[in-house]
Amino acid sequence: xxxxxxxxxxxxxxxxxxxxxxxxxxxxxxxxxxxxxxxxxxxxxxxxxxxxxxxxxxxxxxxxxxxxxxxxxxxxxxxxxxxxxxxxxxxxxxxxxxxxxxxxxxxxxxxxxxxxxxxxxxxxxxxxxxxxxxxxxxxxxxxxxxxxxxxxxxxxxxxxxxxxxxxxxxxxxxxxxxxxxxxxxxxxxxxxxxxxxxxxxxxxxxxxxxxxxxxxxxxxxxxxxxxxxxxxxxxxxxxxxxxxxxxxxxxxxxxxxxxxxxxxxxxxxxxxxxxxxxxxxxxxxxxxxxxxxxxxxxxxxxxxxxxxxxxxxxxxxxxxxxxxxxxxxxxxxxxxxxxxxxxxxxxxxxxxxxxxxxxxx
Ligand code: SF4
Numbered sequence: 570x571x572x573x574x575x576x577x578x579x580x581x582x583x584x585x586x587x588x589x590x591x592x593x594x595x596x597x598x599x600x601x602x603x604x605x606x607x608x609x610x611x612x613x614x615x616x617x618x619x620x621x622x623x624x625x626x627x628x629x630x631x632x633x634x635x636x637x638x639x640x641x642x643x644x645x646x647x648x649x650x651x652x653x654x655x656x657x658x659x660x661x662x663x664x665x666x667x668x669x670x671x672x673x674x675x676x677x678x679x680x681x682x683x684x685x686x687x688x689x690x691x692x693x694x695x696x697x698x699x700x701x702x703x704x705x706x707x708x709x710x711x712x713x714x715x716x717x718x719x720x721x722x723x724x725x726x727x728x729x730x731x732x733x734x735x736x737x738x739x740x741x742x743x744x745x746x747x748x749x750x751x752x753x754x755x756x757x758x759x760x761x762x763x764x765x766x767x768x769x770x771x772x773x774x775x776x777x778x779x780x781x782x783x784x785x786x787x788x789x790x791x792x793x794x795x796x797x798x799x800x801x802x803x804x805x806x807x808x809x810x811x812x813x814x815x816x817x818x819x820x821x822x823x824x825x826x827x828x829x830x831x832x833x834x835x836x837x838x839x840x841x842x843x844x845x846x847x848x849x850x851x852x853x854x855x856x857x858x859x860x861x862x863x864x865x866x867x868x869x870x871x872x873x874x875x876x877x878x879x880x881x882x883x884x885x886x887x888x889x890x891x892x893x894x895x896x897x898x899x900x901x902x903x904x905x906x907x908x909x910x911x912x913x914x915x916x917x918x919x920x921x922x923x924x925x926x927x928x929x930x
Contacts, residue, residue, distance in 0.1 A: 574732070577723065577724065578845055578846065578847050579847065581720055581724055581792075581845060581846045581847070582790065582846050582847040584713075584717045584720065584721065585790035585792075585846050587713065588680075588709075588711055588712060588713055589780070589786065589789050589790060592708065592709065592711075592780060595680045595711060595713065596708055596771065599678055599679075599683055600612075600771065601683075602682065602683025603683040603685070603769055605683070606683055606742060606743045606744075607743055607744050608743065608744055608769050609767070609768045609769070610768075610769045610770075611768065611769070611771070612770075612771050612773070613705075613770045613771065613772050613773065614773045614774075615774060615775075616641075616643045616644060616645075616774070617645075619643050619705070619770060619772065620644075620645035622770065623635075623643070623646075623670065623703055624645075626670065626703070626766070627653070627670075628669075629669075630652070631651045631652060632652075632654045633654070634653075634654050634656055634666075634667075634669045634670065635653045635654070635655055635656070635668075635669065635670040636655070636656045636657070636658060636660075636661040636668055636670070636671050636672070636692065636695075637655070637658075638671065638672070638690055638692035639672050639674035639705055640674060641705050653670075656668065658691050658692045661692055661695045662692065662694055662695050664695075664698075665698065666698070667698050667699075667700060668698055669699075669700045669701060670700070670701045670703060671692060671696075671699045671701070672705065673690060673693075673703070673704055673705070674704075674706075674707075675705065675706040675710070675741075675769075676688045676710065676725075676792075676793065677706075677710050677711065677718055677721070678706050678710065678711040678712075679711070679712055679713075679715060679718055680711055680712070680713050680714075681713060681714045682715070683742070684740050684741065684742050685706065685740070685742075686738065686739075686740055687739040687740075687741070688722075688725065688735050688737065688738055689735060689737045690737070690739065693739050696745055696747065696765065697747045697748060698747065699747070699765055700765065700766065701766045701768070702765050702766070702767045702768070703770065704741070704770065705770050706771055706772060707772050707774060707776060708771050708772065708776050708777070709776050709789040709790075709791070710792070710793070721792055721846075722735055722738070724792070724794065724845035724846070725792060725794050725845075726794070727796055727843075732845075741767070744766070745764075745765040745767055746762040746765060747762060747763055748760055748762060749761040749762055776789060784853065784856050784857055784860060785816060785817065785853060785857070787848055788813060788816045788817050788848060788850075790846045790848050791813050791817075791846065791848060792846055794845055795811070796840075796843040796845065797811055797812040797813055797839075797840035797843060797844055798811035798813075799843075800839040800842075800843050801840060802835060802837060802839070803833055803835055809833060812834070812850045812851075812854075813850065815829070815830065815833050815854065816850055816853050816854060816857075826857075827858060827861050830857065831858070834851065834854055836854070836855065837851075838851050
């Protein structure tokens with residue numbers, strides 16, 4: 570079983586590697602296929618562009634009803650404005666009123682046939698009363714073939730200590746349509762349909778910048794399964810950066826960036842162990858820290874050795890006595906994390922190490 574899952578993970582890593590290495594070429598091919606099928610595609614660089622482009626489709630001068638079923642919400646839409654009225658996904662589902670705009674984030678695109686894949690999206694149940702469907706797809710979230718997608722889907726969902734194939738899958742291959750509000754049923758039971766304006770935004774959001782970095786490029790293999798966030802002891806306390814967000818968030822100045830990395834990881838390695846596409850997250854963090862250190866070796870005296878040794882010690886942290894002194898030494902200035910470690914009854918680090926768990930079974 571362990572060998573099987575390791576084999577699948579290695580294959581998934583290869584699938585991601587092949588796409589990311591030639592991302593530009595495959596994206597163009599995907600764009601052509603989606604456009605041929607009648608879906609309007611736009612290349613969107615950042616949040617600002619995204620908000621402008623969504624606003625361009627507003628037909629009214631005020632209170633355009635809009636719903637976001639997406640982790641990406643441009644900050645323009647988080648502040649009050651007469652131009653729009655935000656409704657939650659729950660409201661959208663329970664209401665029978667028309668929703669003028671639904672913004673939804675897709676999980677994958679398939680280059681082979683230009684399909685767009687949505688997983689576990691509650692808002693799909695209100696497609697029948699939406700006028701404009703805005704689909705956001707991050708440009709690293711594509712796969713080449715249907716078969717590749719099948720393998721990644723197997724690794725996408727982890728529940729009750731096992732990988733599970735998602736059951737809620739919606740594949741979009743053409744602009745959607747809905748039953749017309751003035752619908753008349755014809756004798757053959759068919760009915761009139763209205764088109765839903767379907768837009769696809771190929772969203773960069775700093776991804777092409779990461780692509781240029783030989784250190785961080787591997788982070789683009791991410792399939793957004795959320796497992797690294799679930800097992801991160803720092804995220805559990807701070808709710809600030811999941812391990813993958815910490816790696817890809819490089820919008821800070823270099824010295825701020827170093828502090829950001831140091832303050833938001835214990836380098837415990839839990840994220841490495843659970844990542845289904847084998848992204849070596851802590852190694853990426855350390856390499857980035859080391860690179861910044863080498864660049865500024867005179868001004869900054871960052872002793873990375875301490876962090877390496879901290880990590881390996883933490884991985885053996887089953888001894889309560891050791892844990893007490895270790896915690897005092899390394900986390901005394903971080904109250905939240907200090908208290909959290911202090912309260913842990915079970916071995917703190919690698920508690921969810923999938924491989925060792927599976928080995929004991
Ligand atoms: S980096 Fe995190 S969210 Fe991305 S695939 Fe790996 S475990 Fe999942």
